[in-house]
Amino acid sequence: MKYRRLGNTGLKISEIGLGSWLTYGTAAEQKAADECIAAAFECGINLFDTANAYNRGEGEKAMGAALRAYKRSDYVLSTKVYFPMGDGVNDRGLSRKHIMEQCEASLRRLGTDYIDVYFCHRFDQDTPVEETLRALDDLTAQGKILYSSVSEWSAAQISQAAGISRRLNLRPLAANQPIYNMFERYIEDEVLEVSAQEGLGQVVFSPLAQGILTGKYKPGQQPPAGTRGADASVNGVIRSYLRDDVLEVVGKLDALAGELDLKLSQLALAWVLRQPGVSSALIGASRPEQVRENSQAVEAELQPDTLKAIDAILSEVAGFAPAR
Secondary structure, eight states: OOOOESSSSSOEEESEEEEEEEBBBTTHHHHHHHHHHHHHHHOOOOOOEOOOOOOTTTTHHHHHHHTTTSOGGEEEEEEESSSSSSTTSSSSOOHHHHHHHHHHHHHHHOOSOEEEEEEOOOOOSSSSSHHHHHHHHHHTTTTSEEEEEEESSSSSHHHHHHHHHHHHHHOOEEEEEBBOOOSGGGGGTTTTHHHHHOOEEEHHHHGHHHHGGOOOOTHHHHHHHHTTOOTTTOOOGGGGGHHHHHHHHHHHHHHHHHHTTTOOOHHHHHHHTTTTTTTEEEESSSHHHHHHHHHGGGOOOOOHHHHHHHHHHHHGGGOOOOOO
């Protein structure tokens, strides 16, 4: 495993991190979480990511239970706040009330005294950014979180928050968690540049495009039984990828990976990690062999001709925009 600094902080995180969206506490059982996290430690992964909204807290419970077997200082734990956690009018968003209450709830579910990286899961149009940043700064002063961060914030929103933090002498944001993969590249337009200027590292999610970039889905064929694409309860996003033109491009990428003696997933992860602004790429896994295979992506160094070939293949679906 290789490690990178989280933005401008001194925190070192593994280039591959293990997430729990749509896996632990939902589609996979606790045994799978335990086995995948054990495999992650074997591979040198030290970043484990979840969120309070993943199955209304069940994702946090599953990850917390699996991590209790390990020394707390040996791993970096991140979770998030923003999405509804109840039916009340204040059970959502980034108000001081919701942030404070949900941080305490996350600590209980995770079974830990502190959260290493606490992400604001989305931008809250209804709450002043200053209120959100002051709440995060207070949690940091209390030792309940170590680094405050954001997820899927625009370049303008990141810039605004950074300016407020400087003006109020608050601790700066450490990271942004955006979606980023071969098909969804919006952060290349402005987010990466602004984040670099403001010291935020990117902890990207869905680097394998919901599993499309593993090569398991084929044009003209139904999704294999047992895959996310075949599960109507969790395939809302992946369904937009299941087009023959997109899957034909995936097939060409798979062939290119084979020429490099790589799995397609390893090629896709190495492609994401080519960006110096990316601190880590979060994978999801329901089997330990997936963790081991994906972890090997850090060993791949993509040459300029390979990157050019990837761009040429992706240009065949340049107008494709996955559902969000």
